[in-house]
Amino acid sequence: MAARGLRAALGAVRPRGTGAGRAAGLGSAPEPSEPGPEPAGHATAALYVHWPYCRKRCSYCSFNKYVVPAVDEAAVRACLVREAQTLLRLGHVRSVTSVFFGGGTPSLASPHTIAAVLEAAAEVAHLSAGAEVTLEANPSSADPARLSGFRAAGVNRLSLGVQSLDDAELRLLGREHTAAEARAAAEAARKLFPGRTSLDLIFGLPGQSHEAWARGLEAALGLCDDHLALYQLTLERGTALEAQVRRGALPEPPEELLADMYLSARATLAAAGFHQYEVSNFARKGARSTHNLSYWRAEQHVGVGPGAHGRFVPWGEGGRQREARVQTPHPDAWMREVRSRGHGTRRRAALSPLELLQEVLALGLRTDEGVTQQVSTAGLGRREEELPLTGGPSQRWGLFSPSLSLEAAFGAPGEASALQERGWLRLNGRALRCTPAGLPLLDSLLPALLCQLRRRWKTVEEDGGGQGPR
Numbered sequence: 192m193a194a195r196g197l198r199a200a201l202g203a204v205r206p207r208g209t210g211a212g213r214a215a216g217l218g219s220a221p222e223p224s225e226p227g228p229e230p231a232g233h234a235t236a237a238l239y240v241h242w243p244y245c246r247k248r249c250s251y252c253s254f255n256k257y258v259v260p261a262v263d264e265a266a267v268r269a270c271l272v273r274e275a276q277t278l279l280r281l282g283h284v285r286s287v288t289s290v291f292f293g294g295g296t297p298s299l300a301s302p303h304t305i306a307a308v309l310e311a312a313a314e315v316a317h318l319s320a321g322a323e324v325t326l327e328a329n330p331s332s333a334d335p336a337r338l339s340g341f342r343a344a345g346v347n348r349l350s351l352g353v354q355s356l357d358d359a360e361l362r363l364l365g366r367e368h369t370a371a372e373a374r375a376a377a378e379a380a381r382k383l384f385p386g387r388t389s390l391d392l393i394f395g396l397p398g399q400s401h402e403a404w405a406r407g408l409e410a411a412l413g414l415c416d417d418h419l420a421l422y423q424l425t426l427e428r429g430t431a432l433e434a435q436v437r438r439g440a441l442p443e444p445p446e447e448l449l450a451d452m453y454l455s456a457r458a459t460l461a462a463a464g465f466h467q468y469e470v471s472n473f474a475r476k477g478a479r480s481t482h483n484l485s486y487w488r489a490e491q492h493v494g495v496g497p498g499a500h501g502r503f504v505p506w507g508e509g510g511r512q513r514e515a516r517v518q519t520p521h522p523d524a525w526m527r528e529v530r531s532r533g534h535g536t537r538r539r540a541a542l543s544p545l546e547l548l549q550e551v552l553a554l555g556l557r558t559d560e561g562v563t564q565q566v567s568t569a570g571l572g573r574r575e576e577e578l579p580l581t582g583g584p585s586q587r588w589g590l591f592s593p594s595l596s597l598e599a600a601f602g603a604p605g606e607a608s609a610l611q612e613r614g615w616l617r618l619n620g621r622a623l624r625c626t627p628a629g630l631p632l633l634d635s636l637l638p639a640l641l642c643q644l645r646r647r648w649k650t651v652e653e654d655g656g657g658q659g660p661r
């Protein structure tokens with residue numbers, strides 16, 4: 192899909208699980224049978240499902256996608272179903288908090304496939320009727336009849352890859368759709384998913400002026416629902432667009448222009464009533480994506496499908512630590528593995544307590560809520576002691592780091608206090624977060640904060656602490 196893999200404004204990528212850990216080699220565990228006894232609280236996860244096929248290759252795309260003459264959808268569906276059940280069982284996941292179908296172009300899959308995966312998840316874990324179920328859709332495969340089919344299949348939120356409302360820009364991006372098709376799809380989506388349609392837009396195209404971007408954003412505001420995601424184009428090596436820029440056939444957008452585009456877009460969206468709740472995500476009327484928030488809150492997620500990433504504790508394989516897991520990228524190889532052992536996990540890496548904390552920090556600082564010390568029980572209707580230790584909603588620093596508080600890690604004089612003095616960071620007894628001025632600079636602030644964290648953690652380990660949760 193369009194947004195994933197693009198650098199979000201000033202450098203971040205759409206969440207998908209990125210932490211590097213110690214490689215544990217090929218996943219070779221047998222398919223688990225029935226979930227055995229598990230420690231209380233390892234019961235929830237968000238589910239990401241990857242549909243790897245597209246009809247056409249966009250000029251900027253470096254995602255895991257395949258353009259093939261024909262897709263054996265029944266075979267892919269059977270493997271998605273089997274892998275979803277295997278991995279949910281492996282993680283002893285009792286409740287799926289949200290589902291996200293990404294790609295590739297998942298709106299090319301049939302509603303039958305979407306329904307089958309949702310039913311499969313619901314057979315092995317609780318999937319409440321109110322759980323957010325998002326489908327990424329391209330305007331060229333989002334006509335009203337198809338969208339109605341997806342809604343009937345259980346989808347209740349749509350993320351539409353509009354990218355631009357200018358035909359020349361869409362051609363430059365190699366998109367399959369026209370601006371008129373994007374408008375029609377957005378209007379159909381708003382009718383079918385009122386309050387739950389998000390539009391993706393790209394800025395920073397080679398040769399794009401500030402005025403052109405501002406005009407495009409205004410046009411999108413006239414069309415959108417209550418959620419927008421803005422992504423700065425990243426020229427990834429190996430893409431057609433990057434090659435054109437490298438050859439000098441297209442100009443490379445200057446950094447200052449990109450920063451101006453981002454800052455003026457934030458101001459435009461604020462004036463239109465949108466709240467920035469993450470580096471590149473904006474919502475009004477509370478239309479935040481709960482699925483994406485679960486990534487930024489470092490909650491457990493299970494990734495299903497070719498190349499999908501996940502983060503969960505594989506209790507069914509005897510695991511006791513959260514792992515970063517990546518599924519085999521190529522669909523044919525992935526299907527062979529799923530048929531033979533129930534899942535196509537290619538890489539597994541157990542995350543150490545420090546690696547987990549680094550993820551919590553890097554992801555949490557992307558959001559307006561930042562990294563909070565305690566679990567917030569507001570709205571959950573549960574007492575704090577009832578919340579899961581790992582894998583559950585609203586995980587917070589204190590749960591990941593019982594022996595090193597936020598205050599102890601970042602309160603003393605050091606990198607964080609220097610950033611606070613410059614007005615880019617805020618730490619109080621409850622949370623560490625970027626200020627609005629600091630958020631666009633997050634990529635350049637993070638190395639210093641991670642360095643401070645590593646130093647403090649080393650001290651804790653030397654004092655005999657340092658054990659963390661899973």
Ligand code: SF4
Pocket residue numbers: 192193194244245246247248249252253254256294295296329
């Ligand atoms: S639709 Fe385009 S950007 Fe999205 S995955 Fe397919 S080729 Fe890539």
